[in-house]
Amino acid sequence: MKRFFSLLALLFCLVTPVLAVSPDEMLADPGLEQRARDISAGLRCLVCQNQSIDDSEADLARDLRILVRERLVAGDSNAEVEQYLVDRYGEYVLLRPRLNYHTVILWIAAPTLLAVGLFGLFWAIRRAPARTSEDGLSDDEKRVLAELSGAGEDETRNG
Structure with missing residues (x-):
């Protein structure tokens, strides 16, 4: 061996x-x-x-x-x-391209676009309204919805 x-x-x-x-x-x-x-x-x-x-x-x-x-x-x-x-x-x-302005642009463009995209995503997430409950309604919205639902039922009973 x-x-x-x-x-x-x-x-x-x-x-x-x-x-x-x-x-x-x-x-x-x-x-x-x-x-x-x-x-x-x-x-x-x-x-x-x-x-x-x-x-x-x-x-x-x-x-x-x-x-x-x-x-x-x-x-x-x-x-x-x-x-x-x-x-x-x-x-x-050329197998190894020369370092010119257009090759520098190619090397810088990809990371720059990635950074801009990540910043935009972070900004969009931060600007989204905060959810306060599981169904997406705040307490004030739930109260108004309950009042409207109750008022609608009263009108149908009276009518």
């Missing part, structure tokens, strides 16, 4: 994540290839939507990986490559 767990631990150590990058996409320069991997790890596959283009086997992800490598070979910096893709596909292509 101990041998089985040792073998299992060894297998877990040897397992590495499988990337969808094919050998024909890789650059000859290891420095540029590492930069391409770093950039593509932060880019969203527009087909799979929750994978990076490095992990996706979709055709569009392959095209984006090739485009990233072409831009790096052309001499673009990492930021320029990312900006080129954002200009072309929108900020959705």
